[in-house]
Amino acid sequence: MSKCPIKHCFLFIFADLLPAKNGEEPTMQFLLEFVEILTNYIRKTFDRSTKVLDFHHPHQLLEGMEGFNLELSDQPESLEQILVDCRDTLKYGVRTGHPRFFNQLSTGLDIVGLAGEWLTSTANTNMFTYEIAPVFVLMEQLTLKKMREIIGWPVGEGDGIFSPGGAISNMYSVMIARYKFFPEVKTKGMAAAPRLVLFTSEHSHYSIKKTSAALGFGTENLILLNTDERGRVIPADLEAKVIEAKQKGYVPMFVNATAGTTVYGAFDPINEIADICEKYNMWLHVDGAWGGGLLMSRKHRHKLNGVERANSVTWNPHKMMGVPLQCSAILVRERGLLQGCNSMCAGYLFQPDKQYDVTYDTGDKAIQCGRHVDIFKFWLMWKAKGTVGFEQHIDKCLDLSAYLYNKIKNREGFEMVFNGEPQHTNVCFWYIPLSLRGLSDGEERRERLHKVAPKIKAMMMESGTTMVGYQPQGDKVNFFRMVISNPAATRSDIDFLVEEIERLGHDL
Amino acid sequence: MSKCPIKHCFLFIFADLLPAKNGEEPTMQFLLEFVEILTNYIRKTFDRSTKVLDFHHPHQLLEGMEGFNLELSDQPESLEQILVDCRDTLKYGVRTGHPRFFNQLSTGLDIVGLAGEWLTSTANTNMFTYEIAPVFVLMEQLTLKKMREIIGWPVGEGDGIFSPGGAISNMYSVMIARYKFFPEVKTKGMAAAPRLVLFTSEHSHYSIKKTSAALGFGTENLILLNTDERGRVIPADLEAKVIEAKQKGYVPMFVNATAGTTVYGAFDPINEIADICEKYNMWLHVDGAWGGGLLMSRKHRHKLNGVERANSVTWNPHKMMGVPLQCSAILVRERGLLQGCNSMCAGYLFQPDKQYDVTYDTGDKAIQCGRHVDIFKFWLMWKAKGTVGFEQHIDKCLDLSAYLYNKIKNREGFEMVFNGEPQHTNVCFWYIPLSLRGLSDGEERRERLHKVAPKIKAMMMESGTTMVGYQPQGDKVNFFRMVISNPAATRSDIDFLVEEIERLGHDL
Structure with missing residues (x-):
């Protein structure tokens, strides 16, 4: 040197x-x-x-x-x-931690969470055995139990694992549902089961579709459910489609209810869906990847009423709870299914003759072998903020989204995609440039409006001032989806976003 | 404050x-x-x-x-x-970075890799779009191309993605093989395909079995191949079993050849297996999670001869190349399959009307939605070490394992599990305590010997001096599997391990 x-x-x-x-x-x-x-x-x-x-x-x-x-x-x-x-x-x-970054469901940079991740990489170990990750394995166990208590399962009973993201957590839910109803698929393949049908909202996350392809169900056997104007599943449509499938001789096996859809932030009515699942003996999964965090808030957790009736729940602390990426949990009400579904008893890792209680070797529950330590940063943040700190963060984000909604709902040049205060922090809206304001609704307006959000977004990115997402949905042309999970954001940043959209889009 | x-x-x-x-x-x-x-x-x-x-x-x-x-x-x-x-x-x-930690295939603590991981968590972003991970997406693309060049695919053509570990990379290989031969399974499920059969060595990693269960093939349709005394697949056995499956009316679809088995470190003869795959039109996957790193060494890469004939390759830089966890690549020879197999075109992420070239949005290739940035630490290490640095590291580890092998092959109290210099850094051996040395081979000796490695390991862990793995394999009772991937290890640490085993086990 x-x-x-x-x-x-x-x-x-x-x-x-x-x-x-x-x-x-x-x-x-x-x-x-x-x-x-x-x-x-x-x-x-x-x-x-x-x-x-x-x-x-x-x-x-x-x-x-x-x-x-x-x-x-x-x-x-x-x-x-x-x-x-x-x-x-x-x-x-x-x-992604900038107070004006609103582009994804995961935003913000929590300093304690960051420290947690630095320590995790310094420890550089693997979750598969207690042997080489004793502290992290126990932290995972305790944290999952706490999450199950918050879901409302008696004394936090059940099972779970942290997985590399919500899509994989959702994949677990379908795998274990299949194992519960048709355990012989594990050894004999899908040929051992009748034609199985899965149900999910047309607004649900695309990972449910990916999973139905990957696991051998086929995307055609994933039936999409109609939603109301707010993007919530219509339970009667579920029941009608279940009956229809049964009449065709198919076996309805799995229903995904979304708690916080990706675009609208809608919460499906879990209790009503649970009734139907019980009636027809189907697995109920709640995809709370985005909305699960609201369980931490006494004010907002009612939006997930009925979640305790779910057989499994996806909940991503790396979204609404501000934990650094990646941190996603799959929680399962019945103990033993994860293990039964995935265990292959590899002798070189899961030796039964170790000196400690080998039930702490959780690796055989996973579809992975090596598994990244995703728990520590979350555990450390929980220590630093307390349960109350997460609640405050979530309440604040929802307050901010209500502020945005109230600011733009009657503002000239803004048009809401759906009416009413948002259930989650998602606020969906069109910005209408001056040149389109006089146009009557019709194909020309639709075509021109479809191009507005991409243009504004491109200018935002070129100028680097802020970032927010847009997309079409169903028959609705491109609109902005504003979401707030960033602990750094304040009302002034919301004001800035609105004014920036107006500045960039006014003369389009 | x-x-x-x-x-x-x-x-x-x-x-x-x-x-x-x-x-x-x-x-x-x-x-x-x-x-x-x-x-x-x-x-x-x-x-x-x-x-x-x-x-x-x-x-x-x-x-x-x-x-x-x-x-x-x-x-x-x-x-x-x-x-x-x-x-x-x-x-x-x-x-896990301690010079005397030999317990897993991933060991060591590379300082530049560690810095890379600290930066990754500070950037706290997501690989799904170029929009929010422009630099990382390009680094991934360039690095995967480099890896494909090293495999030997012409001008590095092909495809690939970093996934959360070798088990998921292997899962990708089976998914895309199925998509290549039976694309309709994506929409119609496994019912659209005949009875499909997969082949892998009895010594291969258990993730292949996990995958056959998860993807709906069933573990019974995964046929295990016999190996020679060194744990290498016997090609004639593969061909015989392919013929047998065809005679039963099944469709042989996929063969996994392992480059570096978990326990013995064996390299299956890829060229001979590739001949059979070509003859019977089967997908050839090479699981080089552990052995892929040897491709970086001019001295040792011949052990993977024929790898360029594979349709897909798993290669975990987080094992033999010392990259911090997690860093695993699935590499695919034919472009477009990953995308075709997994894409669901989610409108909220993969908008076609972005201002940049959206072919750089790689998220729809993955079974995940959000994807952790696993590339940066690897890219940074490659910058810091150069290709030659990886080569030196690998040659050094293999030299150390040869040193260990030569040290114990004729040493009193040590018995090798198989003869001959190890192909990889795996050295498999029994330690025979004094009380067992006189015993003739038989059930009593087997039973007592089976308990020796767990006892020594427990004492090692209690005293905290070193860690090395053990397991049974087939009809062989518990033996030690020594592996070296740790850049901190030297001959003195090998000496220490041998003496520590003798110290702890001598009087058992």
Whole structure:
């Protein structure tokens, strides 16, 4: 290692770092310089005068921006250059923690959660056995129990696991439902079961469809349910479709009720759906990937009334609860199904003759073998905020969305996609540029309006001031979907978003 | 925030941190104190006088160790307590980066990889769209291309994705094989296909079996192939079983060849298996989760000869290449299959009317929706080490395993599970305590020997000096499986392991 003329800068190479002999000093130097890059980034992320992003097209980044070369080479770079690469990676990325980043369901940057993730990667271990993740395995167990208590299952009984995202959690729900009703599918395949039918809302997340394809049901055997104007499943439509399927000789097996749909933020009426599931002996899954967080709020948890009747629940703390990505739980009411469904008893991992209680080796419940430690950051945030802290965060986000709704519902140039205060933080609206305001409803207006949101979004990204999502839905042309899960957002940021949309879209 | 009498210690609470007003100072204080905990941990991890672990039984940790309380509560803890919790979490965990940790295929703590993971969690974004992960999406694309070039596919053509571990990567391979041969299964389910049969070695990873259950094939339709004494598939057995399946009217669809089995480290003869796959029109998957890293070594890559004939390859940089968990790639020779198999075209994410080239939105290839950024740490390590750095690491690990093999093959008290130099770093052996050395081979000796490895392992863990895995395999009683992927390990650590086994096991 040699000191370079630039202050604080050491020219050293990878091979100097730990575990190299005398690697301690260069390692600590490197990490401290590196942490300075990260803390500068964090500071700026929360500074509203910083852009949310510095947009470049793929070809621009691929061509190399001012020396930022993405290509990999045979020879090592100096650690000095590695630090520059890190700075550039952050520079050309998107600040998902910025108070004006509203683009996804997962936003914000919780500092304690972040610390949790840094520790997790420093511990660099694997959830499959107690042997190598004793503390994390217990934290997962306790946290899942707490979540089940909050769902309302007696004394938190049941089972569960953290999985790599809500889509995989939903996949688990279908797998274990099939195992419950047709355990022989595990050994004999789908040929051992009759034609099985699954039900989900037309507004539900596309992962249910992915799962029906992947697990061998086929997407045609996933029946989409009609919803009301707010995007909530109509229970009578479910019952009618169940009866129709039975008449055809199919076996209705699984119903997914969504607690917080992706676009409208709608909560399906769980109790009424549960009645039908009980009547026809079907598995009830509640996809609360987005809405599950509301269970933490005494004010809002009624929107999930009946969730305790579900057989399984998906709940992603990495969305509404602000936990860093990835953190998703699949919770199951009946104990033993996860294990029964997935266990293959690999002798090299799950030795029965270990010195400790091997029921703590949870790896055989998973479809994965190695499993990332997703629990620690969540556990640590819970310690730091307390249950009450999550409640405050959720209530605040819902207050902000009510503020946005009330601000724009009668504002000139804004049109709501559906009426009434949003159930979740999703506020869906069109912005109508001046040139379209006089046009009567019809194909021309629809076609032109369809292009407005993408245009405004593109300008937002080019200017880097804020980010919000848009999409069409059913017969509705492109509209904005505003969601708030970001703990950094305030009313001033909502005001900014509205004014920015007006500024960019007014003359379109 | 108030200064506490203890030096450097600030009593502050979660609500003081960013994004709180004036949160910058407490945030930086907190992070700096926190990073000091992590750097101390890192220093100690590489110090051989530190224990690998400080073992406690589940009930001990659950009862609370000296104030380390795992229970979650309603009220927040102070950040001071949070720092103590972090220290305790590390204290009671396992140092997977310790030079004497040999327990899993993933070991070691690469400092640049670690920095990469810290940056990843600070960026806290999601791989599904270019929109919110522009740099990471491009890094993934370039790195996958490089990996395909190394496999030997012309100009790196093909496709791929990083997935949450080798089991999921293997699951992808079966899904896309099925989609290639029977695309209608996506919509109509397994009923649309004839009875499909999969083949894999009896020594292969259990994830292939998990996948055959999950995807609706059934574990009975996964045919296990016989192996030679070194754990390598016997190609003639594959062909015989393919013919037998066809005679029964089944359709042989998929063959998994393992490059580096979990226990023996065996490499199946890919070229001979590829011949049979071509002859009978079957998909060839190479599970190189463990052995794929050897492709980086000019000296050892011949063990995967024929890999370029595979239709898909699993390759986990988080194993042999020392990348922090999780980092696993599924690579596919034919472009478009991943997309065709999994795409559901969710309108809210994959809008076709974005301002940039939306072919860079790769999320619809995945079975996940949100996808953790697994690429950056790997990309950064590649920058820092260069291709040559990975090669050196792999050659060094294989040299160390040859050293171990030569050290114990004729040593008193040691017995090899199979003869000949290991193909990978796996060295499999029994330790025979003095009391068993005179016993002739027979049931009594087998029964007693079966208990030796678990006993030694338990003592190792109690004393915390080192960790190595054991398991039975087929008709072989419990034996040690030594593996080396840890960049910190040296010959002295191998010597230590051998002597420690002798010390603990001599008088059993």
